[in-house]
Amino acid sequence: MSIKILTVDDSKTIRLIVAKAFKPFDCMVLEADNGVVGLAVASREKPDVILLDYTMPVMDGFEVLARLRSDPDLKATPVIMLTSEAGRDTVIKIAQLGVRDYLIKPFKGELLVERVGRVVDLKNKAAAAKKNKRFDDPISILVVDDKPAISAQIRAGLEDTPWKVNNADQPGQALDRCMENGVDVVLASLSLPNDGAFMLLQNLRGYANTASIPVLGMCVRTAAAEQARAQQTGFASVITKPIDPAELKTKVCRVLGLETSYKYFQQRDGVLALMLPKDFHPGVVQEVSTHLQSQLVSTVDAGGDKLIIDLNSVEAATMPVIELALSAIQAASKLSLRCAFVGSEAIKNQFRSYEETQAWLFAGTFEQALALLK
Amino acid sequence: MTREAVKEVFQSMLSMEVNPEPPNPLTADPDGQIIGSVGFIGDATGIICLYAGAGFARVITSRLLGIPEEEVDAEEMVPDAIGELSNMVAGYVKSRLCDRGLPCTLTIPSVVRGQQLSVECSGQVTTRAIGFHNCKHHLLAEVLLKDSTAKEV
Numbered sequence: 001m002s003i004k005i006l007t008v009d010d011s012k013t014i015r016l017i018v019a020k021a022f023k024p025f026d027c028m029v030l031e032a033d034n035g036v037v038g039l040a041v042a043s044r045e046k047p048d049v050i051l052l053d054y055t056m057p058v059m060d061g062f063e064v065l066a067r068l069r070s071d072p073d074l075k076a077t078p079v080i081m082l083t084s085e086a087g088r089d090t091v092i093k094i095a096q097l098g099v100r101d102y103l104i105k106p107f108k109g110e111l112l113v114e115r116v117g118r119v120v121d122l123k124n125k126a127a128a129a130k131k132n133k134r135f136d137d138p139i140s141i142l143v144v145d146d147k148p149a150i151s152a153q154i155r156a157g158l159e160d161t162p163w164k165v166n167n168a169d170q171p172g173q174a175l176d177r178c179m180e181n182g183v184d185v186v187l188a189s190l191s192l193p194n195d196g197a198f199m200l201l202q203n204l205r206g207y208a209n210t211a212s213i214p215v216l217g218m219c220v221r222t223a224a225a226e227q228a229r230a231q232q233t234g235f236a237s238v239i240t241k242p243i244d245p246a247e248l249k250t251k252v253c254r255v256l257g258l259e260t261s262y263k264y265f266q267q268r269d270g271v272l273a274l275m276l277p278k279d280f281h282p283g284v285v286q287e288v289s290t291h292l293q294s295q296l297v298s299t300v301d302a303g304g305d306k307l308i309i310d311l312n313s314v315e316a317a318t319m320p321v322i323e324l325a326l327s328a329i330q331a332a333s334k335l336s337l338r339c340a341f342v343g344s345e346a347i348k349n350q351f352r353s354y355e356e357t358q359a360w361l362f363a364g365t366f367e368q369a370l371a372l373l374k
Numbered sequence: 375m376t377r378e379a380v381k382e383v384f385q386s387m388l389s390m391e392v393n394p395e396p397p398n399p400l401t402a403d404p405d406g407q408i409i410g411s412v413g414f415i416g417d418a419t420g421i422i423c424l425y426a427g428a429g430f431a432r433v434i435t436s437r438l439l440g441i442p443e444e445e446v447d448a449e450e451m452v453p454d455a456i457g458e459l460s461n462m463v464a465g466y467v468k469s470r471l472c473d474r475g476l477p478c479t480l481t482i483p484s485v486v487r488g489q490q491l492s493v494e495c496s497g498q499v500t501t502r503a504i505g506f507h508n509c510k511h512h513l514l515a516e517v518l519l520k521d522s523t524a525k526e527v
């Protein structure tokens with residue numbers, strides 16, 4: 001289970017610095033912008049450590065600390081005080097209140113991590129990461145939109161996946177569904193009344209069991225101000241209506257870290273096969289590019305020296321396909337891998353009409369391509 | 375004291391070296407300027423103000439938050455970052471004043487933005503200004519001290 005760190009600070013800047021400092025670690029950073037909210041979050045979430053600002057409006061750090069110490073459930077929670085005042089009197093006062101440690105601002109993020117690491121066992125996120133879900137695993141998507149047609153459109157666009165799409169027409173209903181667990185990703189319309197999507201995101205971030213659910217915003221392409229606001233307020237991404245299923249799949253894969261490399265790459269007898277799909281959209285370029293280097297390195301590590309690009313499913317020789325193939329050839333050549341293509345005579349002729357492809361080695365089958373590279 | 379404070383805060387929080395230079399009014403930035411100010415009151419009384427052009431304020435915010443400049447929101451992030459930076463500078467100065475036997479309390483930071491701004495105090499005050507620069511960027515730190523404090527510092 002992730003470590004919970006609560007930062008109570010009226011400065012959004014400091015809260016962002018704290019969140020950034022702990023991003024590489026398997027922990028959840030909860031935020032409160034004043035002492036009253038901080039006590040409420042602490043009471044609800046029982047954090048493992050609290051980073052408490054000394055000077056705050058509404059309720060200062062001393063009072064928060066005193067109230068924590070008088071609460072039987074929270075009195076043992078370690079508190080690290082952050083203060084920009086390093087005078088002797090302040091330090092003595094802090095020490096008398098029984099904080100575990102204190103940090104004087106300005107401080108470096110590394111120092112903060114080191115101090116918190118003395119109190120809780122921080123684990124690197126990569127080390128703690130579980131095996132990623134794959135693209136073909138079932139996931140649950142919650143669409144929050146007061147227009148049922150949008151959910152229907154998304155459901156239809158994803159029917160070739162095992163993904164389940166549910167709908168909530170109000171943010172409150174969406175929050176309840178997320179609290180019940182089982183929601184992997186939320187798609188919320190940015191045009192919901194009363195800033196509903198933004199309020200939903202804020203509420204989700206305030207609860208431990210919903211804080212890490214990625215939320216994608218949905219809006220029309222021309223709503224530039226809404227898109228900018230969503231990106232600044234913590235939406236994982238924004239997708240424009242009308243929803244393009246291919247773009248949606250790519251964004252969901254990215255925000256959930258779904259494993260997609262198996263769709264494009266296969267290791268066959270020490271040869272790396274890159275299979276380009278029929279439905280070639282910008283998301284394919286992104287996904288292939290993401291995995292290309294690690295797949296090439298694995299091939300070389302395993303003693304392989306060949307890359308075969310399979311164009312059998314590709315319908316037309318378009319510039320995006322050529323550019324992706326060229327970048328694959330270039331990356332392969334840096335690792336001394338030789339490269340050939342597999343495709344029908346018709347697709348070969350289409351590619352041959354481009355100057356960039358004149359040097360490509362084409363074959364009709366995988367075995368013939370292999371023979372060309374021997 | 376203020377010179378040390380500004381250098382220390384910029385070095386620690388932004389990994390940025392700022393070097394003192396003669397103080398000059400910051401009028402060059404066409405996008406205006408921003409002032410972060412924090413007061414202190416007690417045995418030592420005064421205000422510390424940091425002046426920066428809008429462009430430098432954006433750079434500072436980007437460095438402080440570790441995000442690209444184009445992602446910096448000028449309306450929300452910049453004022454908060456400048457306020458926090460001013461608070462750290464004032465906190466540093468306050469600690470030194472307290473250690474010299476001049477206990478005081480800090481006010482919460484305030485930030486103003488506009489064109490050709492300056493902060494003035496009514497009554498008997500002494501103003502001390504220190505300029506700083508980092509490459510093409512300039513910063514002005516101004517300390518307004520109540521005369522009774524100025525004599526002791």
